[in-house]
Amino acid sequence: MKKLLAIVLCLALMLxxxxxxxxxxxxxxxxxxxxxxxxxxxxQKVLDEYNQMQDKVFVEPMQIPNEQxxxxxxxxxxxxxxxxxxxxxxxxxxxxxxxxxxxxxSDMYAGEELQPMDCITFKDDGTPVGYSSCNEILIMxxxxxxxxxxxEPYPSADKPYTWDExxxxxxxxxxxxxxKHPGEDGFNPEKIVQYGxxxxxxxxxxxxxALSNGGAWFSDDGKQCLINSPEAIESIQxxxxxxxxxxxxxxxxxxxxxxxxxxxxxKTVAMTTDGTWRLGTDFPNLDINYGIAPLPMMKENVxxxxxxxxxxxxxxxxxxxxxxxxxxxxxxSNWESLVLTGIWLPKSEYFYKTExxxxxxxxxxKYPYNKDMETGKKVLVEYTMNNAxxxxxxxxxxxxxTTNEILxxxxxxxxxxxxxxxxxxxxxxxxxxxxxxxx
Amino acid sequence: xxxxTKKHMIRYNRGETRAAWxxxxxxxxxxxxxxxxxxxxxxxxxxxxxxxLGEMKYIGLDNYIRLFTRDTKFYGSLLTTxxxxxxxxxxxxxxxxxxxxxxxRKVPARGFFRAVFYLPYVLPVLAVYLGWKWLxxxxxxxxxxxxxxxxxxxxxxxxxxxxxxxxLALIAVWLSGNLIVIFLAGLQNVPxxxxxxxEIDGANAWHRFWKITIPCMTPIIFYNLLMSLVTNLQVxxxxxxxxxxxxxTGSYFxxxxxxxxxxxxxxxGYGSAIAVILFLIIAVFTGxxxxxxxxxxxYEGDEKE
Numbered sequence: 001m002k003k004l005l006a007i008v009l010c011l012a013l014m015l016x017x018x019x020x021x022x023x024x025x026x027x028x029x030x031x032x033x034x035x036x037x038x039x040x041x042x043x044q045k046v047l048d049e050y051n052q053m054q055d056k057v058f059v060e061p062m063q064i065p066n067e068q069x070x071x072x073x074x075x076x077x078x079x080x081x082x083x084x085x086x087x088x089x090x091x092x093x094x095x096x097x098x099x100x101x102x103x104x105x106s107d108m109y110a111g112e113e114l115q116p117m118d119c120i121t122f123k124d125d126g127t128p129v130g131y132s133s134c135n136e137i138l139i140m141x142x143x144x145x146x147x148x149x150x151x152e153p154y155p156s157a158d159k160p161y162t163w164d165e166x167x168x169x170x171x172x173x174x175x176x177x178x179x180k181h182p183g184e185d186g187f188n189p190e191k192i193v194q195y196g197x198x199x200x201x202x203x204x205x206x207x208x209x210a211l212s213n214g215g216a217w218f219s220d221d222g223k224q225c226l227i228n229s230p231e232a233i234e235s236i237q238x239x240x241x242x243x244x245x246x247x248x249x250x251x252x253x254x255x256x257x258x259x260x261x262x263x264x265x266x267k268t269v270a271m272t273t274d275g276t277w278r279l280g281t282d283f284p285n286l287d288i289n290y291g292i293a294p295l296p297m298m299k300e301n302v303x304x305x306x307x308x309x310x311x312x313x314x315x316x317x318x319x320x321x322x323x324x325x326x327x328x329x330x331x332x333s334n335w336e337s338l339v340l341t342g343i344w345l346p347k348s349e350y351f352y353k354t355e356x357x358x359x360x361x362x363x364x365x366k367y368p369y370n371k372d373m374e375t376g377k378k379v380l381v382e383y384t385m386n387n388a389x390x391x392x393x394x395x396x397x398x399x400x401x402t403t404n405e406i407l408x409x410x411x412x413x414x415x416x417x418x419x420x421x422x423x424x425x426x427x428x429x430x431x432x433x434x435x436x437x438x439x
Numbered sequence: 440x441x442x443x444t445k446k447h448m449i450r451y452n453r454g455e456t457r458a459a460w461x462x463x464x465x466x467x468x469x470x471x472x473x474x475x476x477x478x479x480x481x482x483x484x485x486x487x488x489x490x491x492l493g494e495m496k497y498i499g500l501d502n503y504i505r506l507f508t509r510d511t512k513f514y515g516s517l518l519t520t521x522x523x524x525x526x527x528x529x530x531x532x533x534x535x536x537x538x539x540x541x542x543x544r545k546v547p548a549r550g551f552f553r554a555v556f557y558l559p560y561v562l563p564v565l566a567v568y569l570g571w572k573w574l575x576x577x578x579x580x581x582x583x584x585x586x587x588x589x590x591x592x593x594x595x596x597x598x599x600x601x602x603x604x605x606x607l608a609l610i611a612v613w614l615s616g617n618l619i620v621i622f623l624a625g626l627q628n629v630p631x632x633x634x635x636x637x638e639i640d641g642a643n644a645w646h647r648f649w650k651i652t653i654p655c656m657t658p659i660i661f662y663n664l665l666m667s668l669v670t671n672l673q674v675x676x677x678x679x680x681x682x683x684x685x686x687x688t689g690s691y692f693x694x695x696x697x698x699x700x701x702x703x704x705x706x707x708g709y710g711s712a713i714a715v716i717l718f719l720i721i722a723v724f725t726g727x728x729x730x731x732x733x734x735x736x737x738y739e740g741d742e743k744e
Contacts (some may be wrong), residue, residue, distance in 0.1 A: 071702040074491045095705065099492035191590055220642045250578050254685045409512075413687035416598050423643035431511070 013356040021426035029317045029324065032073065032086030033179035034066040034308075038281065038296045042337035050327060050420040057320045062086070066257075070400065077101055077313075087133070090391065091204070093122045096311070097129040098397065103312040104186040105130060108326055112349035119305050119372055119390045124397075125221070126361045133329050134344035136275045137388050139303065139379055140296065141260065146173060146194065146270040146291045150320045154294035155271075157378040162237065166271075166296035169249035170196025172269040180245040189247045197271040199239050200259030201415060204399075205273070205304070207392055213298040218436070222396035228425055235298060236414060236421040244417045253416040255408070264288065275306075277378065279368045279406035280342030292369065292379045293386070305341035305388035307347070345380065354380050401435040450515045453669050478718075485711035488528075502712035503557050513713075515688045516696045517720075519604055523692065524671040526608035531615035531667055532660065539622035540652075553623070560616030571610050572597065597682055600689030607677045607690060626652070628633035657736040665728055672721050 005065070033043055040063050049060045062083050064072045070092045076082045088096060096102050106128050109115055120132035140155065147154055150173050155161060161169065171182045173196035180187040192244055199209075207217050215231030218224065226232065242249035250269065252262055260282045263272030272294055283290060295303055312321045312330050327333055331346045337343040351357040361367055362376045368375040393399040410428045413419040485502055489495040506513050538556050542549060543556050559567065574581045575596035583593040596606040633651045642650070653660075678695035685691075693713060701710025 074702075077492055095490075096492070099490065101492055190587060251595075251598060253595070254682055274579065405699055405704050409684055409688060409691065410444075412685040415601065416595065416600070416686045418600060419685065427511070 002370055013195070016409070022395050026056060027317055027320050028060060029085065029321050029329075030056050030060050030062045030083035031324070032062040032083040032091075034062055034064055034069045034087060036281075038123065039343070042334075042343070045337050046073075046328065046333055047281040049333070050324065053333070057317075057324060059324055074307070082313045082315060083106050083316050084315050085310065085312045085325050087308045088130070088385070089400075090132075090306055090308055091393045091403060093130055093393065094124055094397045095103075095400065097122070101313055102129065103314050103322065104316050105312055105322070105325075108322070114331065114350055116347045117349050117352075117384075119388055119394075120307060120347055121394070122309060123395050130309040133310040134307045135305055135347045135382050135384060136277050136307045136345060137303045137305045137380075138205060138273055138275055138295060139383070140271055140273050140293045141264050141278070142271045142291050143264055143267075143269075144291050150270075150335050150420060154291055157293055157375040160294040160301055160383075161296040163296055163298045166197065167242070167246055167248065170242070170271065171246065172196070174248045187247075192247065192250075193268070195250050195269045197242060198249050198252070198259070198263030198269045198273075199242060200255070200263065200272065200274050201239060201252055201411070202255045202257055202259060203411065204391060204393075204403050205259070205275075206236060206239065206407075206411070207300065208295065208304040209239055209298065211302045211304070211389055213238075213293070214300055218392050218396045220395065221244060222392075222436065225402075225429065225436060227432060228429045229306070231299075233421050236411065236425070238298070240414045240417070240421065243415070251415070253412055255412075260286075264290065275335055276345055277343050280338075283368065284342075291372075292375060294379055294383050295352075303383055303388050305384060305392050306393075307344075334372050336366075340364055340366045345384070352385050396436055398435050400434050406431050418424075473478055481711045481714050482555070484493065484708055485715050487708045489683070489707045490705040491707055495708075502709050503716075504735060505709070506712055506716070512688050512691060512696065516691045516693050519688065519691055520674065520693045523604050523608055523611075523674055523690075524668060527611035527671045527674075528664065528667045530612040531618055532663060534612050535615050535618035535622050535663070536656075536660075538619050539626055539650075542619070542623055543626045543723060553620075556603060556619050557616040559614045564614075566674055567614065568610065568677055575606055598686055600685075600687040603682060603686060603689040607674075607682070610673065610677065611674075615667075618667065621659060621663055622656070625656050629655040654737040661728070661732055661736050668724055669721055672717070672724070687723050692713055693720075 003341060019185050031038070031043075031047065032203065040061070043061055043063075047061055051058050069087075070089045073082065073086070073088070073092075073096075082101070086181070088102075094101075096174065109131070112411070116131040118137065120135055121128050122130040122132075142155055145155065152169060152172060155169075174192060174383075175181050175194055176188045177191045177193055178186060178188070178378050180191070210217050210227065210232035213231040213235040215226065215229045215235065217227045217232060219226055243251045250262065256262070258271055259274035260278045265272075265282060265286050265288070279292075294301070312318060312325050315321070329347075331339055331348060331351065334344060339346055346352070346357075348357075351361060358377065358381055362373055363369065364370060366374075368395040369380070392403070396402075410424045411421075414421045414424055486497060486499055487495045487497050488501070516530045516732075542553050542556065546552065573579070577583060577593055577595055577598050580596070582596065586592070595602060597603050622737060629652055633655070634647055637647050637651055673694050674692050675694035676700060678690050679689050679698070682690045684695050684699070694717065697713040697717065700706050700713060
């Protein structure tokens with residue numbers, strides 16, 4: 001009796017395996033991505049739509065945490081088990097492209113009406129190797145209630161603060177327990193209750209301040225490191241001094257990818273700089289009466305544009321993956337779940353240059369910044385068109401080493417005030433120059 | 440009674456040996472495949488230059504030469520690791536010993552206190568570090584709040600490259616519940632007769648501690664010291680979850696440097712070289728501990744010199 005029961009159980013266990021082996025006749029491909037639960041649900045909705053609208057290909061999601069995304073993909077690549085397509089971290093795109101892991105997508109948008117903008121095209125020595133799935137720029141968020149309480153006029157949407165104006169406004173919005181502002185007698189930097197500003201020092205975002213100050217981190221062809229110029233060094237020191245000298249920013253020695261969380265989201269900071277994806281990922285859950293404005297400018301009015309790339313990896317089902325990615329990265333496919341929620345800005349020029357295009361997203365009542373279209377047009381549309389420059393990983397190799405490793409570690413001594421930016425940059429300059437040459 | 444001839448014994452042993460091998464086989468396979476082969480692969484990889492996706496290029500001892508001559512962070516990393524290991528090992532041993540001594544006495548609710556002190560060891564490590572991060576936080580942390588309440592200035596626990604390693608070592612001391620349990624077991628093995636005899640001879644508690652308890656505990660202390668040292672020299676979790684090696688290179692431990700070089704900067708050969716050096720350092724420390732152990736460990740049953 002027992003033996004019979006055991007046999008029956010074993011057979012029962014094998015049934016699901018048999019069922020799986022049958023399959024559904026479709027080609028199964030995997031799409032890998034990072035993000036939290038909200039993004040997972042958005043992505044799943046889009047995949048479901050694709051799976052239902054045709055019966056040749058079935059796309060399965062593979063969610064990998066952002067902190068280990070590239071390492072996990074490299075491990076899969078070494079084991080020859082890369083997903084068929086997926087997001088690729090910006091600072092690894094050129095690394096993957098140079099090592100022959102990515103399929104050729106240079107003609108994906110040939111002849112298409114909607115062309116991705118040039119500023120979000122990845123180039124290996126001038127040749128396009130991929131396109132970002134969307135556009136994101138860096139902007140400034142501010143807490144309207146804190147401005148009202150201090151009697152300050154809101155930042156202008158088309159005329160950015162100069163850096164000095166920005167610091168002055170921040171001082172008026174910073175006060176300690178006794179209500180004193182920085183610079184006044186009796187101000188106690190140990191007992192600050194509200195900070196005026198937090199400029200996000202998450203490493204890659206620091207590049208915008210070098211550009212703003214008339215310098216740069218790397219040359220346009222990605223072959224030279226220019227971060228040791230006085231302008232670039234000064235820009236880093238100015239951001240650090242907001243906390244150390246001006247006392248208008250909270251100390252943030254070990255940066256995280258959480259500018260809004262540390263800044264305006266903590267409800268103790270009036271102004272914060274961070275990416276536009278926060279409109280969809282953070283602000284809907286924060287109960288803050290917020291506004292948006294362009295970044296303050298040091299000498300040039302500039303912002304950084306960036307976004308992850310959706311790539312096709314070389315593999316058995318390359319063609320199916322290629323077709324899927326082409327469908328997936330159209331703005332239409334992600335319209336409801338990612339564009340209208342504010343997580344993505346559209347990537348094609350049509351949505352920035354034509355009134356019809358602009359009104360489709362900005363004018364849609366679901367868009368988080370629909371309440372103030374005038375500001376939205378200036379800060380999201382015109383700012384992108386006129387002032388956005390691509391982040392260094394669009395044209396410089398090995399940014400995972402230069403930005404994430406060398407600069408991230410070295411700049412922490414600057415944020416804590418232990419060393420000056422000049423000392424640190426001059427010390428790591430040879431390492432940076434060597435890093436961009438590694439093949 | 441049959442005399443066990445050699446023939447008998449061979450047949451007897453062969454069957455048992457085979458059974459023993461079959462039972463050991465899974466463990467041996469695991470050990471070889473998961474420990475020894477990767478170790479040898481790592482040693483070999485340290486002589487190559489490989490980014491994971493491209494070809495492996497043989498470069499001999501270049502990685503090691505670069506580490507010792509051109510890497511700006513290597514010596515700092517080495518010193519930081521040694522500092523952390525020193526502070527956390529000595530701190531944990533002293534702390535665990537004191538707590539074990541206290542728990543060995545007949546205090547009320549002794550079982551409850553034993554659980555309380557052991558608890559940190561079984562908590563999820565990441566949650567523990569996140570909790571301590573908030574305690575140490577410069578702007579909103581509890582410690583700085585208490586310091587400011589008493590009129591002091593905020594201390595940069597995790598934000599200063601000199602204070603970060605001692606702060607992390609403090610967390611390691613708090614986490615050393617496993618050492619307490621082992622010390623407790625050792626304490627209960629110290630024969631009561633020695634204590635009673637010493638008391639009769641007029642020794643006070645301090646004398647008894649130094650002359651009886653500690654010598655009887657030396658094997659346990661040696662074991663805890665060894666295990667603690669080996670574990671703490673390979674520290675990586677606080678760096679990964681809390682400080683990312685920072686500020687600057689304040690907590691840039693060797694294991695963390697290995698991880699970032701190999702997996703984040705795609706320099707597998709370089710990372711492997713760091714692993715080999717760490718292995719040699721641990722081997723040297725272990726060797727020193729074992730070599731000097733005869734001088735200070737007292738085993739019951741040993742003849743007095």
